[in-house]
Amino acid sequence: MQEAMIKRAKELLADGSVKRVIGWKRGEFAYDITPAVFESAEELDKDFVFDVFTSANVSKYLVKESKKEGKVLVFLKPCDTYSLNQLTKEHRVDRDNVYVIGIPGGPKLDIEKIRAKGITGILSVRNENFTLKIETLYGEETMPFSDAILDKCASCKSKKHVTYDELIGEDGDILDSDRFDMVEKLENMTAQERYDFWREQLSKCIRCNACRNVCPACTCEKCVFDDPASGVENKAAADSFEEKMFHIIRAFHVAGRCTDCGECSRVCPQNIPLHLLNRKFIKDINSLYGEYQAGADTTSRAPLTDYTAEDCESSIVHERGVE
Amino acid sequence: MNKNLKEQVLRSSGVNVLKCMRCGKCSGTCPSYDEMEYHPHQFVYMVEKGDIETLMKSESIYKCLTCFACVDRCPRGVQPAKVVEAVRLAAVRQQDGNRLSADQIPSLLDEDLPQQAIVTAMRKYAK
Amino acid sequence: MQVNENKEFQPLIVAFCCNWCSYAGADLSGTNRLNYPTNVKIIRVPCSCRVNPMFILRAFQRGADGVILCGCHPGDCHYTSGNYFTRRRMTLLFSMLDFLGIERDRTRVEWVSAAEGAKFAATMNEFTEAVKKLGPNRRLEDLRCRKQ
């Protein structure tokens, strides 16, 4: 797959149809792969990588890159195409200036889960028939592939590319995922239990802003949290603010716009399950206002900029679920 | 005027007599009108004035059929029948107002008669 | 939060009222001398759709014990559709607060027309009582903002 991608990217660079390529770049270790922009065949040959760890959603980089001179080639997994669609819809990305090659999705791996098995000194990881062969400084280890899958991939919602100019590999289908199970579990707790759960989780927040910075829905020219005029500006980590305000405001800002790519939770150094907040909104929107998947298309009206005269009253919150 | 009695009737009936606009539709529709000394609209008005003892002494409280025609027709939702019933209850619950003495009861007993009715009857009938 | 002499908890309630219906309804309950508790402090906004969820969070953060948002009845919005957007936004916000374990009775949306002075007063009485029962807002308050 990686070879096919590099080959095609080189072709497109060579014939001048694209100026740049967005993909993933190998890091110091096999697992610390980062998104990167490549401008030449040499760079591609040297660093371009596509494997079990290329989980990052690179669509957000198009906000800047698509505004530059010349077309940009981007390799997008199915989940990433939703983000691109949403960005296109919000006029954040100039779709005409982007050439999308759809590539197969995950499941990708979570290095933390491998480490959690006590495996250290990791040099490379290969998937052979759903068994991971892990080469370490201390010899080869194995573990079941399924034990190391990233959470966001475990509850994958779709293997279908919602936008692309060409495909490498097969397109998939929208899946019947169990992504709302945890939200539902929380809904069925008592208010006190939910409060305790979130206080424990959110109090871990160190306000590194990684969730915001990685989020493809968070592309504001000036983020309200950085804007002294917004009234919620807050750069330092202050405990109670994080617990109570920051994450609620952030979740509300992306409500109806979040494509559920799961990046927020993936990058959180404190392992706060932030995606649950977004999923709660998605679940509510689906059940109250009809199924809606942000990024599924570029034309439909977002649920929060739409209404019907028959919408339920807000008191529905008081009437359902567990107090 | 007996304030306690009025309060008792208002509470046991649950009726807001102040809603009455004196249209008399209750009395206009009452099938027992001619039997009654005081008519449904008078019940409402007299309870409002607190003149309940007069009503309690009147036979009218036993002439009301509790057919609820007045309740159905009242444009203001006053529910006169409930007021009549409350005055009736007040009369029945009065102490020492029994109209039957205890030794008269055995001869009147009927197996099918509920206990409650016997006690009520003792206070209501005869004498 | 205020505590008076006999130590009964007095909640602080912020009410956002749209200028065209609910604020006028509040005025009408005043004109008709219909009582509601002093706990309620009204902030005038042009339309209920002007109320940013942030304002509500802000009020809680600063120590409000309950926040109520009043607007025109659906279909009667002075600006045609404002309250429909309000309804969706607040439904989702309230649901999220509930999800985070915040007492659901601390927030409410009520539609009060300019002619419903009595409804305004009754709503405020009811809401104040409900919040009083919950006690002080501890889950959303920012202790740094607490009055000395």
Added chain:
Amino acid sequence: MQRIGVFVCHCGTNIAATVDVKAVAEALSHEPGVVISQDYQYMCSESGQNLVKDAIKEHKLSGVVICSCSPRMHENTFRKAAASAGLNPYLVEIANIREQCSWIHKEIATATEKAIILGRAAVAKVHLNTPLTSMESPVVKRALVIGGGIAGIQTALDIAEAGFDVDIVEKKPTIGGKMAQIDKTFPTLDCAACILTPKMVEASQNEHITIHSFSEVEEVKGFVGNFTVKIRKKARYVDETKCTGCGLCTEKCPMKKVPNEFNMGLDNRSAVYIPFAQAVPKVATIDPNYCMMLKNGKCGVCSKVCSVGAIDYKQEDRIIEEKYGAIVVATGFDPIKLDKYDEFAYSQCPDVVTSLELERLMNAAGPNGGTLLRPSDKTHPHTIVFVQCVGSRCDDSKGKPYCSKICCMYTAKHAMLIREKYPDTEVYVFYIDVRTPGKNFDEFYRRAVEQYNVHYIKGMVGKVTPKSDGKIGVQASDLLSNEQLHIDADMVVLAAAIEPDKTARPLATMLTTQMDTNDFFTEAHPKLRPVESATAGIFLSGACQGPKDIPETVAQGSAAAAKAIGLLCKNSITCNPCVAHSDELKCNGCSSCEKVCPYGAITYIEKEFRMPDRTTAIRRVASVNPAVCQGCGACTVACPSGAMDLNGFSNSQIMAEVDAICK
């Protein structure tokens, strides 16, 4: 540094009785930026206003807070006062310590405490107020009157008289409304048609008036001075421009069994019809529910007999679009349906009629040519019972809570006319109260009693039972003689409550005007602005605002016209400067704001920006048209980056108020 003046009004004792105004002034004097804090008896009085003006000049105030009655009352007064003293009027804030404090609270201590907090919030807000300048917006010099009853006709005539073009939209085939159906009018007993039809003709002949009959308002967009209205001209299958109103088609039409709504269904008309002789426009209309040609393509008689070829079976609804500066609502009323009042046997017995049906029964153009006959057997009734307040003054579940106002008088009129024409008839009127305030009204009622011997009986009818001998049993209580009456009547007439026309509710939504719980339009102020709605440029005429008799309706129709003329006279009006604006540096160009804007006031422009790294970039940013924006603020919340903000109600202002209240 801000220099803020605080002025606390006593409002006589309205505020001062429950709020310690001196304590409020004293407490607010310690707020940051406050340089003067005073209290005064009546701030809105001239001397009160002068106090404010003088303080602005003397203390070089940069902001003013008035603690007084609702801003809905006097915000404008104080803004004007500030402006005349050289302070931008939008640097004035009102703390509502009367309607929302002194009048609802009883305890001085807590009320004072609350007043201080409200004042503090206003001070916090005024710190962030910015001077605003109003824009001007042109006024389209044309008015729309919705409803062609007497109210609408009067309004249209008065507006036309002032020289402005005015359109009447009437949903029925003719103008005239309810008054055209009425026989005689109280308290003069002159013929309704005789005084109405000249006005109808005048309206049709006035060069400034265009009548869109058989038409409905479909959509209203825009704002005061500049409304765009779509009007649906319903297909009448007759070319209005060709039809001469000769009536030949209506005579020859073979389908004659159509209930005649003009006569309340008491007789029949043909499928092609002219509602009544004096209809305006006098043009035939084909009823598609009954016309055999339209239903199954067989007939075509009317088309054959029409000498001018006006019949057009292919006609379709047409939508026209017009621009107006002012809109007057005159949608009127309807009697309520009486199906649910079983006790009056209205649905069971044809001789139990409503008062409006009685009008038609007694009218010379009515089903019996003006002779009062029972609908059932066409015999002359000898005993007639009138029942007042049917569905009026009821608990919510039983009917309308209000008094319908006109019934007492028209019932006296009916009773009198019947006794006059048929002295052998006994007439009973069962009333709860007789309400006759109005010039010559009580005299009129007394005449019915004293001169015409109408039996007025205090008490409500409890039960009406049709009997096998054709009589109608009426059971009622006479509350004064304390007896139950049983009357064998020949006819029973029910004074049905009146309610707003059913089209009013959707119209109110289109016009964004308020209605009360009974669907009557709400006026801007119950006493001082009775013919204006709270929405600028929308005026109220007639019974759409509340029950009214003809003289009142006409008076209000003229009043609404005067208000509309006042608007149309202006070349431009001052727009509310409290509109949204976008901070281009923060705008993402995401289109969220545009999607929630009800006025289409937001557009996007491509604009070049210098970026922090000294490069330039072209970005898509929102731009608000301040003349179109009405300042609802929906966009400010939809905006994810906080780029969109609202003048006068900015994010920071509202948050400052929140903070001040929660402090």
